[in-house]
Each structure stands twice: as structure tokens, then as C-alpha cells.
Amino acid sequence: MKISLTRNQQVVPFYFAAPISKLVAENNFLFQETNKYLIFTNQTSYDRYYEKLRLAIGNEFNQFWYVCPNGQQSANLAEFSSVLAYCEEMELTSTISVIAFGDEGVSRLAGFFASLYLGGVSLIDIPTTLMGLEISLLHQVALNHQRNLDILATQQAVSAIFFEARFL
Numbered sequence: 776m777k778i779s780l781t782r783n784q785q786v787v788p789f790y791f792a793a794p795i796s797k798l799v800a801e802n803n804f805l806f807q808e809t810n811k812y813l814i815f816t817n818q819t820s821y822d823r824y825y826e827k828l829r830l831a832i833g834n835e836f837n838q839f840w841y842v843c844p845n846g847q848q849s850a851n852l853a854e855f856s857s858v859l860a861y862c863e864e865m866e867l868t869s870t871i872s873v874i875a876f877g878d879e880g881v882s883r884l885a886g887f888f889a890s891l892y893l894g895g896v897s898l899i900d901i902p903t904t905l906m907g908l909e910i911s912l913l914h915q916v917a918l919n920h921q922r923n924l925d926i927l928a929t930q931q932a933v934s935a936i937f938f939e940a941r942f943l
Contacts (some may be wrong), residue, residue, distance in 0.1 A: 776791055776793065778791075780936075787933050787935065789935075789938065790802060790936065791938040791939070791940075794941075795824075795828065795901065795942075799937070802935070803833075805899060805935050809869075809871055811870075811871045812832060812837060812838050812871065812872050812873075812874055813862070813867060813871050813873050813874070813888075814828070814832075814873075814876060815841050815875050815881050815885035816841070816876045817843050817844065817845045817880065817903075819878075820876055820877045820878070824876070828876060832874070839861075839867060841861055843877065846880050849881060850884050851920065852927070854884055855884065855887065868893075870893065872899065872934075873888060873892075873897065873898045873899070874899045874900075876901040877907065878903055879902075879904055879906035882900055882902055882916070883910055884916075885900070886898060886910065886916035886931040887918050887931070889931055890916065890931040891929065899936075899937065900936045901936075901937045901942075902936070904942075905943065908938060911933055911936045915928060915929075915930055
């Protein structure tokens with residue numbers, strides 16, 4: 776099922792009420808914008824759903840998985856710096872699409888990264904928590920620095936949000 780959400784004159788498709796493999800298969804045009812995908816996930820989501828999501832997206836040789844710590848500890852400048860180093864190591868210097876698959880920390884880190892990397896790249900969000908869904912819907916992402924919460928913030932337009940209730 777699909778509904779369109781409008782915020783600040785931007786329409787974001789929100790797909791739900793079906794298994795993620797079916798949602799991705801029915802909307803594979805969203806995954807054809809580029810041929811390389813940087814997939815942000817947390818350890819829990821990776822352990823549980825890696826194989827399923829890898830097969831659903833397809834083009835597995837061009838999937839680059841970055842596994843973050845669970846929870847808010849992944850939404851910080853040190854983790855952002857690690858992602859940049861990973862991109863350099865994997866030679867992800869051409870246009871990529873970012874997929875956020877995880878909790879609120881993953882959504883924040885991936886959204887922040889997508890808004891800045893190479894002048895901004897497309898972002899597909901697959902939240903696995905209600906807080907992650909809230910971050911996806913707000914379009915504002917921020918990172919922490921040491922004890923300062925939300926010290927760096929930016930706006931990120933999400934290309935699409937996929938939501939499967941069983942991930943909660």
C-alpha cells in the first residue's frame with residue numbers, strides 16, 4: 776500500500792502493509808537510480824534481516840553494507856568520519872544511493888550522510904523502530920558531538936520510506 780506524504784512542498788511516497796521483499800519488487804524503479812548502494816544498518820537489523828534485504832534489492836555485487844552500533848550512539852561525528860573512510864576504502868566516489876535500514880541512530884547517520892556526500896545523494900529509508908520512522912518523517916537529521924546533542928543538523932529529503940511492522 777502507498778500513501779503520499781507532503782511536507783514543505785515535497786511529496787514523499789510511504790510504502791507499508793506488505794512484506795519488504797514485495798514492496799521493493801513492486802517499486803524497484805526507486806532502486807534503479809544508481810547502480811551502487813551504500814546500506815547503513817545497525818548490528819541487530821543486520822543479524823536478523825541481511826539476507827532477506829540483500830536478495831530483495833538485487834544487484835548484490837554493488838551493495839556496500841556499513842554496520843553501525845545499535846541505538847543513538849551511531850549518530851555522531853566519529854561514526855560519520857568512519858563512514859567517509861569506508862567510502863574511500865570501497866572507492867564509492869561516483870553517485871550512489873543510500874539506504875537506511877535500522878533504528879533512529881541509523882536513520883540520522885544515513886540521512887546526514889546522504890544530505891552532504893557528493894553534494895547530496897538519494898535516500899531510501901526502511902526504519903525498524905518508531906523513533907526511526909519519526910526521524911524519516913521529519914526530514915531533519917542531526918549528529919551528536921561528545922555530550923552535545925544535535926550539534927550539527929541538516930535537512931534531508933527522503934526519496935521513499937518503506938515500513939514493515941514486523942521490523943518493530
